[in-house]
Amino acid sequence: xxxxxxxxxxxxxxxxxxxxxxxxxxxxxxxxxxxxxxxxxxxxxxxxxxxxxxxxxxxxxxxxxxxxxxxxxxxxxxxxxxxxxxxxxxxxxxxxxxxxxxxxxxxxxxxxxxxxxxxxxxxxxxxxxxxxxxxxxxxxxxxxxxxxxxxxxxxxxxxxxxxxxxxxxxxxxxxxxxxxxxxxxxxxxxxxxxxxxxxxxxxxxxxxxxxxxxxxxxxxxxxxxxxx
Amino acid sequence: xxxxxxxxxxxxxxxxxxxxxxxxxxxxxxxxxxxxxxxxxxxxxxxxxxxxxxxxxxxxxxxxxxxxxxxxxxxxxxxxxxxxxxxxxxxxxxxxxxxxxxxxxxxxxxxxxxxxxxxxxxxxxxxxxxxxxxxxxxxxxxxxxxxxxxxxxxxxxxxxxxxxxxxxxxxxxxxxx
Amino acid sequence: xxxxxxxxxxxxxxxxxxxxxxxxxxxxxxxxxxxxxxxxxxxxxxxxxxxxxxxxxxxxxxxxxxxxxxxxxxxxxxxxxxxxxxxxxxxxxxxxxxxxxxxxxxxxxxxxxxxxxxxxxxxxxxxxxxxxxxxxxxxxxxxxxxxxxxxxxxxxxxxxxxxxxxxxxxxxxxxxxxxxxxxxxxxxxxxxxxxxxxxxxxxxxxxxxxxxxxxxxxxxxxxxxxxxxxxxxxxxxxxxx
Numbered sequence: 001x002x003x004x005x006x007x008x009x010x011x012x013x014x015x016x017x018x019x020x021x022x023x024x025x026x027x028x029x030x031x032x033x034x035x036x037x038x039x040x041x042x043x044x045x046x047x048x049x050x051x052x053x054x055x056x057x058x059x060x061x062x063x064x065x066x067x068x069x070x071x072x073x074x075x076x077x078x079x080x081x082x083x084x085x086x087x088x089x090x091x092x093x094x095x096x097x098x099x100x101x102x103x104x105x106x107x108x109x110x111x112x113x114x115x116x117x118x119x120x121x122x123x124x125x126x127x128x129x130x131x132x133x134x135x136x137x138x139x140x141x142x143x144x145x146x147x148x149x150x151x152x153x154x155x156x157x158x159x160x161x162x163x164x165x166x167x168x169x170x171x172x173x174x175x176x177x178x179x180x181x182x183x184x185x186x187x188x189x190x191x192x193x194x195x196x197x198x199x200x201x202x203x204x205x206x207x208x209x210x211x212x213x214x215x216x217x218x219x220x221x222x223x224x225x226x227x228x
Numbered sequence: 229x230x231x232x233x234x235x236x237x238x239x240x241x242x243x244x245x246x247x248x249x250x251x252x253x254x255x256x257x258x259x260x261x262x263x264x265x266x267x268x269x270x271x272x273x274x275x276x277x278x279x280x281x282x283x284x285x286x287x288x289x290x291x292x293x294x295x296x297x298x299x300x301x302x303x304x305x306x307x308x309x310x311x312x313x314x315x316x317x318x319x320x321x322x323x324x325x326x327x328x329x330x331x332x333x334x335x336x337x338x339x340x341x342x343x344x345x346x347x348x349x350x351x352x353x354x355x356x357x358x359x360x361x362x363x364x365x366x367x368x369x370x371x372x373x374x375x376x377x378x379x380x381x382x383x384x385x386x387x388x389x390x391x392x393x394x395x396x397x398x399x400x401x402x403x404x405x
Numbered sequence: 406x407x408x409x410x411x412x413x414x415x416x417x418x419x420x421x422x423x424x425x426x427x428x429x430x431x432x433x434x435x436x437x438x439x440x441x442x443x444x445x446x447x448x449x450x451x452x453x454x455x456x457x458x459x460x461x462x463x464x465x466x467x468x469x470x471x472x473x474x475x476x477x478x479x480x481x482x483x484x485x486x487x488x489x490x491x492x493x494x495x496x497x498x499x500x501x502x503x504x505x506x507x508x509x510x511x512x513x514x515x516x517x518x519x520x521x522x523x524x525x526x527x528x529x530x531x532x533x534x535x536x537x538x539x540x541x542x543x544x545x546x547x548x549x550x551x552x553x554x555x556x557x558x559x560x561x562x563x564x565x566x567x568x569x570x571x572x573x574x575x576x577x578x579x580x581x582x583x584x585x586x587x588x589x590x591x592x593x594x595x596x597x598x599x600x601x602x603x604x605x606x607x608x609x610x611x612x613x614x615x616x617x618x619x620x621x622x623x624x625x626x627x628x629x630x631x632x633x634x635x636x637x638x639x640x641x642x643x644x645x646x
Contacts, residue, residue, distance in 0.1 A: 085282025
């Protein structure tokens with residue numbers, strides 16, 4: 001009966017709106033990326049710059065830094081919408097909230113996850129990672145970081161109403177990141193040694209599919225809880 | 229039109245939020261045309277417009293961008309967005325960032341959502357906060373028009389303004405407390 | 406059945422029933438724990454490889470089981486909370502979390518104490534210990550989130566969502582860690598080979614596991630009663646007590 005927008009249009013509209021907001025708050029969204037680079041810089045300084053040591057631990061360092069950077073950026077998915085009441089408007093939308101949540105998480109990934117792809121090769125080179133491991137590194141970041149955003153969104157949705165949500169957010173989210181960390185860094189390790197990595201990549205893809213299909217529903221439920 | 233009245237803290241806002249489904253009722257359920265709202269979900273929400281304590285507008289976006297988003301989330305009304313801004317006296321600010329507007333202007337933009345989207349039930353929590361006398365009367369006029377179109381308004385307000393008298397009901401929550 | 410469920414779900418009714426059951430549960434627990442310890446520490450023969458030190462499994466294994474059982478119980482409560490919004494399930498979920506965390510902690514401590522004679526250090530990154538450690542973090546997350554939210558009914562819903570997310574993730578985390586372990590450690594010492602365990606060893610383990618179940622029920626009832634009194638302190642039935 002109504003002439004409301006199709007779900008796809010609403011999805012794209014919300015995605016574009018979040019990208020536009022990110023563009024207007026560039027400085028804020030650049031912070032996690034800067035943090036990612038900074039954390040990685042600390043490791044050679046702490047452990048000594050032995051080339052073989054750095055090459056050995058590079059996959060682990062890059063992925064731990066990616067987890068921490070993702071943690072740092074998570075709050076921005078819902079925080080400002082919660083503070084200014086836009087979140088209520090989204091929850092009262094005529095469209096299914098889980099799909100709108102997916103739009104917001106996609107936007108978040110595009111501005112925080114995707115840039116890691118650009119700086120990661122640079123850092124990999126600085127840590128002396130072998131050239132044959134680098135395509136795998138990019139592939140794990142491409143598949144792995146959306147999972148971080150999707151799982152993280154549940155955590156933020158649960159804690160966005162709290163005044164001191166930050167510390168509890170890491171307690172909720174980091175344990176859930178363990179499988180991604182394990183499979184991503186082991187894929188890169190294997191690639192560096194010249195082994196097959198398809199098993200790890202398929203596992204990461206499976207995690208991605210699972211989190212795309214389940215996490216928006218949990219996030220939507222958690223947002224309703226936080227808004228009440 | 230239903231005006232919810234009562235002293236601070238008597239549960240006016242809670243009642244309104246329960247009506248929108250944002251908050252769960254401790255017991256009982258909310259029916260819209262005989263059906264519980266949590267089952268209707270989207271079909272209920274496309275007929276509801278809610279303006280709460282927070283304006284729900286993004287400071288980094290312009291007035292027009294904000295209204296376009298509101299339209300995308302609900303059901304767009306046939307009105308042109310420029311006309312909507314004209315009606316709430318924000319026409320000159322269409323492309324300015326909301327962050328640079330005054331509190332009263334932001335409030336008018338939030339209320340402009342009522343015109344930008346097509347909905348039957350308006351749920352308004354203190355809609356007149358930080359509005360001047362002229363704006364209040366302007367919105368009172370808009371409420372009147374909405375009621376003439378068989379719309380429904382549930383409102384809380386401390387402001388003593390000349391609300392339309394058609395079908396006006398008052399609910400005083402303070403009486404029980 | 407549903408009626409019974411509904412009746413048990415009403416706080417005053419549960420409060421009374423739980424109060425009646427607690428002494429019985431206490432006795433059953435004491436008897437079982439005495440039997441289990443006697444069987445485990447005295448009747449069971451020493452292990453031909455590990456000597457007497459293996460006897461810590463009579464505490465370690467049941468508490469590791471309990472740590473998982475309680476999380477699953479919490480997830481079950483979470484479903485009840487989300488679907489039926491039953492108050493009693495909220496109370497049970499919240500009261501279970503610290504008990505589950507304690508069992509997890511106990512499993513970790515006994516595991517590392519056992520590790521000292523076995524491996525020569527208190528901590529190795531063994532697959533079971535590592536996933537038990539992550540389970541402990543999950544429990545602490547539940548407790549932390551519940552403490553952080555002031556409105557306890559809202560908190561219960563938040564924790565219910567978290568528990569469900571957790572229960573979907575636990576198997577994934579567990580198998581990831583196991584896979585990670587097999588990849589990095591190669592053939593390390595496994596603690597015990599299950600098939601070779603004689604009945605004189607596994608029967609005491611089962612008795613201890615049963616005793617722990619009763620202990621869980623017992624503490625759960627105590628905690629639920631306290632929690633109910635606190636939540637419903639303004640209601641009529643509490644004032645009449």
